[in-house]
Amino acid sequence: MFSGIVEEAAKVVNITRDGGNVHLTLTCSFVNELKIDQSVAHNGVCLTVVNLPGDDTYTVTAIQETLDRSNLGDLKVGDLVNLERSMLMNGRLDGHIVQGHVDCTATCQSVEEVDGSRYYLFRYNVDKEMARKGYVTVEKGSVTVNGVSLTVCDSEADSFRVAIIPYTFEHTNFKNIQPGTRVNIEFDIIGKYLSRLMEFAK
Secondary structure (H helix, E strand, O other): OEOOOOOEEEEEEEEEEEOOEEEEEEEOOOHHHOOOOOEEEEOOEEEEEEEOOOOOOEEEEEOHHHHHHOOHHHOOOOOEEEEEEOOOOOOOOOOOOEOOOOOEEEEEEEEEEEOOEEEEEEEOOOOHHHHHOOOOOOOOOEEEEOOEEEEEEOOOOOEEEEEEOHHHHHHOHHHHOOOOOEEEEEEOHHHHHHHHHHHHHO
C-alpha cells in the first residue's frame, strides 16, 4: 500500500531482458535501507526488490503483464523513475490510498505554465465497460500519475488535467514529461469499489 507521495526520482543504470521479463537496476539515496522482497513503487508500479549487489544499486523485475499495462517498457538507461516505499501504518496519509497496481497508460497532450505552476493535460483510451467499473476520473477526485498522488481538474470522458507545483516538478520525473510522453495511471480504488457494489445492487 502506498500514498502517492514520491520520495525520490531514481536513475535507471541498467536494463536486462529475460524472455518476457525486464530486470531494472536503479540507484537512489536510500539503497542501503532497502532489503530483498521489499515492495517499492516505480512510477506507481509496485515491484519487488530482487537483488542488492552492494554497489549503491538495486534490481527489480517487471513481468510482461506489468509491461503491457505501464510505461516501464519505455524506460532507457539514464531515465528517472519516481520511487515510493510502502506506507508506514503509524504515519499520516498525506496523499490518498494507492495500491501500486497501474490500470493503464495515458499520453501527455500539453503542458501549460500558469503563475509558477504547470498544468498537464493527459488523454487515455476509454473502454466503456471499464468506465462502468470505476476506471474514470472525477472532478476534484484523486488520481495517481507515475506514482504521484494528484487532484483532478477538468475531468472529461477520456482526459483530465492536473496541476503540478514547483516542488513536485523538481523532485519527480514530471520535469521530463512533455507532449507525447506516456505515463502510468492508477484510478482511485474507492471509486472502483463503489462502482462494483452498484453493479451488485441492480
